[in-house]
Amino acid sequence: MSIVLYGSPSSASLVVHWLLIELGVEHELRMLDFGRHEQKSPDYLAINPQGRVPALVVDGQVLTESAAIVMQLADLHPQAGLAPDVGTSARGDYYRWMLFCAYTLMPAYRNWFYPDEPAGPENVERVRESARGVVERAWQQVSDHLAEHGPYLLGGRRSAADFLLTMLMRWSRNMPRPSDGWPALAAHAARMKALPSFAEVYRREGLVDWT
Ligand SMILES: N[C@@H](CCC(=O)N[C@@H](CS)C(=O)NCC(=O)O)C(=O)O
Numbered sequence: 001m002s003i004v005l006y007g008s009p010s011s012a013s014l015v016v017h018w019l020l021i022e023l024g025v026e027h028e029l030r031m032l033d034f035g036r037h038e039q040k041s042p043d044y045l046a047i048n049p050q051g052r053v054p055a056l057v058v059d060g061q062v063l064t065e066s067a068a069i070v071m072q073l074a075d076l077h078p079q080a081g082l083a084p085d086v087g088t089s090a091r092g093d094y095y096r097w098m099l100f101c102a103y104t105l106m107p108a109y110r111n112w113f114y115p116d117e118p119a120g121p122e123n124v125e126r127v128r129e130s131a132r133g134v135v136e137r138a139w140q141q142v143s144d145h146l147a148e149h150g151p152y153l154l155g156g157r158r159s160a161a162d163f164l165l166t167m168l169m170r171w172s173r174n175m176p177r178p179s180d181g182w183p184a185l186a187a188h189a190a191r192m193k194a195l196p197s198f199a200e201v202y203r204r205e206g207l208v209d210w211t
Contacts, residue, residue, distance in 0.1 A: 003027040006047065006055040008034050009205040012066045012106075013054035015167040017205065019070055019160065022197035023077045029204070067102040067164060074160035082160040090154055097153040097161040100138070105168045108134035112175070136177050139169075143182040150184060151191060158191075166192040173210045 005020065005027050007013025011034075020027050032038040032053060040051045048055040048064050056063045056073075063069045074083035084090035110117070111131035115124040142165070145153070153161045169179040169189050179185045192198060193211065202211070 002057075002059055004030060004057045006030050006032060006044065006057075007053045008032050008039070010207055011053055012167070014170075014201065014205065015066050015164050016054045016056055016069050016073070018167070018197055018201040019073050019082075019163055021200050021204075022163070022195065023073060023080055023082075025073070025077070065102070066167075067098050067106075070160045070164055071098060082158070082163075084154065084157075084159065090157070093154050094159055094161055098164065100142075101161065101164045101168055104138050105135065108138070109168065109171055113171075132176060135172060135175065139172070139177075139179050139182050139185060143184040146184040146188055151188060162188070162192055166198075170210050 003020070003025060005013060005016055007017055007029065008031060017029065032044060038044060039053060044055075045051055047057065047062055050064065052064070054064070054066055054069060056069045063072060071083065074080070084094050108131045111127050112135065115127040115131070118127050142153075149155055152158045153165060166189055169185055172179045180189065202208070
């Protein structure tokens, strides 16, 4: 099987890179230089017309959207036990939290990090304020959930959704209220950071913060 991950350090490709390492999947990593707008190059746009990372090319099939890629990888490696069986109530919870990350947190982060996209440069402050509110309310909801049903999103069992959540928690590290300020979230992050694959993806991407 040939697997190529297109990414950029510390970006949305991190969760895919991390999971490939956690699952022991051999892959080739192609880091794009955002400073040189390589994600908008004709060659890359031919792979992902959105001009965003990640893109995972598996035997010629292009996969995009980090949550979708993570779910596919977890399903392809059932021995790792990171995705509950289809049709079970745990699978329902898994979809719920995966898509909470994808529908609620991801777009809010997009607005936080690219605040001129929704309504131009003159509305950047209002967009950021709104994005910040969405992210903080999401953290409160996840924190309440983990406090009652944790320590992982699905209870006692770690799933691929916890990897996605951890990446998203990391992205708040320089925001006014980082996720670490919620004790249940900090405890969840500490468990995930203790995985050897976390240290390894940090090493490979040259990351040093939020350890
Ligand atoms: N919903 C997408 C988000 C992808 C995304 O926004 N990626 C950012 C990096 S975190 C990107 O490629 N930014 C470069 C750009 O938009 O030019 C996913 O989860 O894969």
